[in-house]
Amino acid sequence: MIELQHLTKQYGSKTVVDDLTISVKPGVVTGFLGPNGAGKSTTMRMLVGLEEPTGGTATVNGRPYREHSMPIRELGVLLDAGATHPGRSARDHLLAQAHTHGLPARRVDEMLELVGLADVSKKRVGGFSLGMGQRLGIAGALLGDPQTVMLDEPVNGLDPEGIRWIRELLRGLAAEGRTVFVSSHLMTEMALTAEHLVIVGRGKLIADLPVAELMSRSVRSVRVRSPQAALLQPLLTGDGVTVTTEPDGSLDVIGLTPEQIGARASEAAIPVHELSSNQASLEEAFMELTRDAVEYTGETTTTVHHTDTKAAS
Structure with missing residues (x-):
């Protein structure tokens, strides 16, 4: 389990993470969402001790990450898939981590097989594609067989087959009772992968809720088909309700x-043939929640500047 209590991070006068309190529980995939500059990466870095909090606490399985005698067995982390020595082979990269933590070489081979890199395990990492680098980073995160997994943008650079693979992997880890905490900008993928969402904006918590609950709040309208629609319509009309008759x-x-x-x-004994949300x-639900918390915005219209050809010549 991951627990953040009043976690705060300031750089001078700027507050990047603002009194953030959440609990990421085992057994489900929890998506960590927010606009650019929302404080997601800083939060993850504080959790593993790469940044010191200005205030509050961050714990993994009941203790600060650095206080675990074998952190790699507690929390598997992928924050930057590019943080590898380009001259090392994939296998040597993982072997270095394994030897440091007393893990057997066979565990390295198991992870290379799991992420689909067994056939290129002796190739230098510097020649890997972005997607291959992501797979290697995920292998490193799972090397210690941790009960908690935290991945920052794990689908970045993966092809459609790779995205489907990581989706099934994350769901499988959660089904085993592990805590799975994943940040992503791909809303469509989060909709397919995550069961719970933590949404932040400008460092503050905006929402902490199941995906199903968020989607139930986002019902725009209900389509109703009935052979007695004309009789049903006045029964539905009232304060705050709009009923429109469609061409069909x-x-x-x-x-x-x-x-x-x-x-x-x-109640009116009127048959209904369809009720669909x-x-x-x-x-769209995410954009609605975070529209007031977007730090970096661009214009939605495009202005074309025409050059005066006479003046330019």
């Missing part, structure tokens, strides 16, 4: 849940 005769209802609509139809995507 169905009703588009904003302001009521499918359960509420179904209950009203049932029109949900926002995870990306």
Whole structure:
């Protein structure tokens, strides 16, 4: 388990992580989301002692990371897949870590097989593609068979097959009862992988909730099909509710849940053939939550500057 209590980090007058308190629990994949500059990487670095908190605490399995006698067995970490010696082979890179922590060489071979690098294990890391480097970083994170895994942008550089592989790997680790904490900018992938989300913006906690709960909050409207739609419509209309009749005769209802609509139809003995929610995507829900916490924004319109050809000639 990962626990952050009032974790704070300041650089001079700038607060990068602001009184962050969360618990990342085992058994589910927890996505760590936020706009650029939200403080995600700084939070992860403080957890492993690469940055000193200005205030608060960060613990892994009940203790600060550096206080564990064998940290690699407690927390598997991938923060920068490029942090490898380019002249070493993939196997030698992992062997160096294994020998440092008293792990057998066979564990290295098992991890190379797991991440799909067994056939290139003797090649120098400097010649690896970005995706291969990510796989090697994940092998390093899992080398100590840790109960807690923390990965920063693990799908970066992976091809579609690799993305599917890491998705299944993370889910498998969580199914084994491990704590899995993953940051990513790919909302579509988080929607497929994570079961719980921690969302931050400008260093502050914005949301800490299951994906299903966030998506249930993001229902835009409900489509209703009924052979007696004309009779049902006035029963649904009220304060804060908008009912629109679509060209095909169905009703588009904003302001009521499918359960509420179904209950009203049932009370009036009106048959309903369809109740379907029109949900926002995870990306849209994320953008809505973080729209006031985006630090770096660009213009949404494009201005084309025309050059005066006479003046330029």
